[in-house]
Amino acid sequence: MAQPAELIAARTPPARHGGLWAWCQRHLWGTRGNAVVSVVLIAWLAWCVPPAMEWGLWHAVFRPDADSCQAVRGSGACWGVVAEKYRLILLGRYPFEEQWRPVLATLALVLLLVLSCVPACWKRGLALAWAGVWLLFFGLMGGGNWWGVPTGLSAVSTDQWGGLPLTLMLASLSIGLAFPLGVLVALGRQSQMPAIRSVCITYIELVRGVPLISVLFMASFMFPLLMPTGTSPDVLLRVLVGITLFSGAYTAEIVRGGLQAIPRGQLEAAATLGLGYWQTQRLVVLPQALAHVVPGLMNNFIAIFKDTSLVTIVSLYELSGSLGLAVQGDPNWRPFKIEGYLFITLIYFVFCLSLSRYSLWVERQVSHR
Structure with a gap:
């Protein structure tokens, strides 16, 4: 006769390992080395943060009063320069x-x-x-x-454009134009046609061999010398072309790294299915290659966004140039330009951090496919 089944008492649920304390144990002092580094960093923050808070908040002046800013000069920040000059800066x-x-x-x-x-x-x-x-x-x-x-x-006129609108316009247009240019140049560098490959290699090596300031200078001052007398493109257009060509060369090399990661067997499989060159690139190669180089592409886009600050050398006053224009021309606020630079640093940081977080989201979406 079968014995009756014996009931087993329910086991306690596993302990939850979430929360702040669990995160600290994993990331801050999970090992002896992490613990030492964490203690050093915490001590450094405890030494640096209170004086920074006193200078930036507790003793700071927020109203646009130059006399009050002079009274706390050296002991407190003068955010009044931002309140006074924000229109000219932005x-x-x-x-x-x-x-x-x-x-x-x-x-x-x-x-x-x-x-x-x-x-x-x-x-x-x-x-x-x-x-x-x-x-x-x-x-x-x-x-x-x-x-x-x-x-x-x-x-x-375009020489009166400046600040944040000019920065965003130059960054958005140059990124939007440099990306397809970089893809085409990357494909051309791997082409079996010697003429196309030579032109693409020459373009990449020539542009990468000079700093962006030189490209902007040549686009702004030397390019008009090659045009017919009395005709010259607008300086904004010349700067945009220079940034696009410069960024396109770096984008091409990033994309080429992704193209080289694609196994040759996939190209052969696409050929057996009867796909042409452009069909193979559009349907098989580029989707995988671009997914491999998302971090590099986003890093290049962030660099383009920050490199727009160099257009000041051709008298186009974007964010940093507008700040210099606003502060240097007013002796009452000139001593407090550091606060103005911290303000535009915050603007750049917000935009770059947003691009970085979006890049991480794209990477997660691509990895789940």
Whole structure:
């Protein structure tokens, strides 16, 4: 006769290893070496943070009062320089009464940049939205007769554009143009046609062999010498072409690294299926190659965004140039330019951190496929 089944008491649930204490145990003092480094860093922060807080917050002046800033000079920060000069820093030399135009143009551009990062918006209409935003941006910024179409706004020359709108415009357009250029040059460098391969190699090595400042200088001052007398492209266009060509060379090398990671067997398999060269690149090679180089591409995009600060050498005053213009010309606020640089550093940090976090999200999405 079968024995009745014996009931076993329920076991206690496993202990939860989450929370702040568990995270500290894993990352800060999980090993002896980590513990030593963590103690040193915590001690360094305890030594540095209180004086920094006193200078930046407790003893700081936030109102635009130059006399009050002079009174706390050396012991407290003067954020009043930002409150006093924020328009000139963010919008450059754009006419004061027309500054609603760059504000509206920048908001439209930033909104579309955010929407372009959302997969649900990756539809054919996104390209039309970009075309519309660029027409709106240049129409608002330039005014007058834009491409023969009257805008009803007063004309503002490009040498008066500056600040954040100029930085975002140069970075967005140069990234958008440098990426397809880099892909085509990377494919050309691996081409079996000697002429195309030689041209691409020459372009990459020539551009990578000179600093961006030299490229901007040649695009701004030497290129007009090669044009017919009395004709010269706008300085903004010349700078944009220079940054795009410079960034395209670095993008090409990053993409080429991804192309070399694709096994040759996949190309042979695509050929057996009857796919042509461009079909193979579009459907088989490029999706995998670009997925391999997402961190490198995003690093290059961040570098492009920061390199726009070099256009100051050709008298285009983006964020950092506008700050110098705002502070250096006013002796009352000139001693407090460090606070202004910290302000634009925060702006650059927010944008670069956003790009970095988005890159990590893209990497996770690609790794799950």
